[in-house]
Amino acid sequence: MRENYRNELKAIKAEVVDIGRLVIEMSRDATVSLVEGDVDLAERVITADDDLDTRTLALEERTLETIATQFPVARDLRLLYSLAHINIHMERMGDLAVNIAKATRRTAERTGPRTLYDLIRAQGNLVHRVLEAMLEAFETSDLELAYKLEEMDEPIDHLFKQFFRELSRLQEEEEIEWASSMVLASRYLERIADHAVDIGERLVYMVTGEFEAFDESFGDEGESPAS
Amino acid sequence: MTTTPVTAQTDSTEGVAKFSVRGLDFYYGDFHALTGITIDVAENAVTAFIGPSGCGKSTFLRCLNRMNDLIPGTRIEGRITLDGADIYGPGVDPVDLRRRVGMIFQQPNPFPMSIYDNVAFGPRLHGVKKKEELDGIVEQALVRANLWKEVKDIMGRGGLTLSGGQQQRLCIARVLAVQPDVLLMDEPCSAIDPTSVQKVEDLMAELKSSVTIIIVTHNMQQAARVSDETAFFLQERQGEPAELIEFARTAEIFTSPHDRRTEDYITGRFG
Numbered sequence: 001m002r003e004n005y006r007n008e009l010k011a012i013k014a015e016v017v018d019i020g021r022l023v024i025e026m027s028r029d030a031t032v033s034l035v036e037g038d039v040d041l042a043e044r045v046i047t048a049d050d051d052l053d054t055r056t057l058a059l060e061e062r063t064l065e066t067i068a069t070q071f072p073v074a075r076d077l078r079l080l081y082s083l084a085h086i087n088i089h090m091e092r093m094g095d096l097a098v099n100i101a102k103a104t105r106r107t108a109e110r111t112g113p114r115t116l117y118d119l120i121r122a123q124g125n126l127v128h129r130v131l132e133a134m135l136e137a138f139e140t141s142d143l144e145l146a147y148k149l150e151e152m153d154e155p156i157d158h159l160f161k162q163f164f165r166e167l168s169r170l171q172e173e174e175e176i177e178w179a180s181s182m183v184l185a186s187r188y189l190e191r192i193a194d195h196a197v198d199i200g201e202r203l204v205y206m207v208t209g210e211f212e213a214f215d216e217s218f219g220d221e222g223e224s225p226a227s
Numbered sequence: 228m229t230t231t232p233v234t235a236q237t238d239s240t241e242g243v244a245k246f247s248v249r250g251l252d253f254y255y256g257d258f259h260a261l262t263g264i265t266i267d268v269a270e271n272a273v274t275a276f277i278g279p280s281g282c283g284k285s286t287f288l289r290c291l292n293r294m295n296d297l298i299p300g301t302r303i304e305g306r307i308t309l310d311g312a313d314i315y316g317p318g319v320d321p322v323d324l325r326r327r328v329g330m331i332f333q334q335p336n337p338f339p340m341s342i343y344d345n346v347a348f349g350p351r352l353h354g355v356k357k358k359e360e361l362d363g364i365v366e367q368a369l370v371r372a373n374l375w376k377e378v379k380d381i382m383g384r385g386g387l388t389l390s391g392g393q394q395q396r397l398c399i400a401r402v403l404a405v406q407p408d409v410l411l412m413d414e415p416c417s418a419i420d421p422t423s424v425q426k427v428e429d430l431m432a433e434l435k436s437s438v439t440i441i442i443v444t445h446n447m448q449q450a451a452r453v454s455d456e457t458a459f460f461l462q463e464r465q466g467e468p469a470e471l472i473e474f475a476r477t478a479e480i481f482t483s484p485h486d487r488r489t490e491d492y493i494t495g496r497f498g
Binding site for chain 2: 002005071072073074075076077078208209210
């Protein structure tokens, strides 16, 4: 029954997975560009974001058209509604990756303390793990994995706070300028992971029909990073 | 997870129950058509019955005003109460019941008489004779049926000269003229044009503050648009009686139904 419609739903979901892969790649490349001071790689991330924007916009239109013409209900409606939200998260994660890439532009010519590089690298690795888990949970509707995202996000928030503490120890003006770009990058990484956790919440709604906010005690945006 | 109709119905009805049905089974001779139907239909609300063809929803609807009594060999088990009184109890006059529980069919069926006489038919039968009083009843019924503006200057014209959609609203006015408590609508929009469908749907929304409405519809978007609560019926296997699978708030049924069979049906996976 309704073969074309079913195929379209599958195709839309597959496109979101593809977009997710692009976002993971952008996020990873942006972090590498920052740590390695690789401006060329940073520029590639910035260019990739044009492609991401085009695809997320096209997906939004496609989702809207399906809702308008096919009258989805129940799990189909929850799927499309959730995909629309997830799509927005993906687009924002891409923007954050671009922000990190722009930080590379500002910091590539300088160097800072080793500890801060290590912290950013460690944070980037953890974010990468969260993103991979998020995409796998989404692709396979694995709720157990979706519920783990929040827990996986915790150390990322801790690293950001630690980064902030290290920053406050710096004395030299030049170092401080460098480090303020880096602390923003650390914040962007932390935000990327928060979006992944939000996608996990959407996923739970998509599958179960229940709205459920994950415990956000560690990812609270209003919380002072130095606390 | 709620899967049994008994549990489902306790979740759903928010207001006062107009109809209470408990453990209803229905038979056409040897054929067991419906089994174990338990449902509370809310007063002053629109309740939609949905399900694939042959799922017993129209049969069940006709149990509610004893229309099935007219078919030889039919019988019911279980209990149906209207405002707490058993409608199959001794001393219940089916004709009086059908005045309280009016019915609209798929095909509009105006009588071969004028628009005015169609609407005045019921009140006259119930003894209203004064022209002034009849005029008032006829006008009010036509206003409530969203038809007055279109016919007020042609009241003497034959009901059958109207368009299909107007005829359907004339039939609704004819039922409303005898002040029913409940309106049963058996696919009332299947045979009429889209503008008339819109008018019928509008009048359902307007009427429900004073009349309890139950609609059988094959059009799931219509059920979603017009009803407060939705009941899904299904005959799972050929030869077995149909059952009430799920009954809940319409918004819930169309976003997060509890039963997989409901979900499969409304998303078009079968039926």
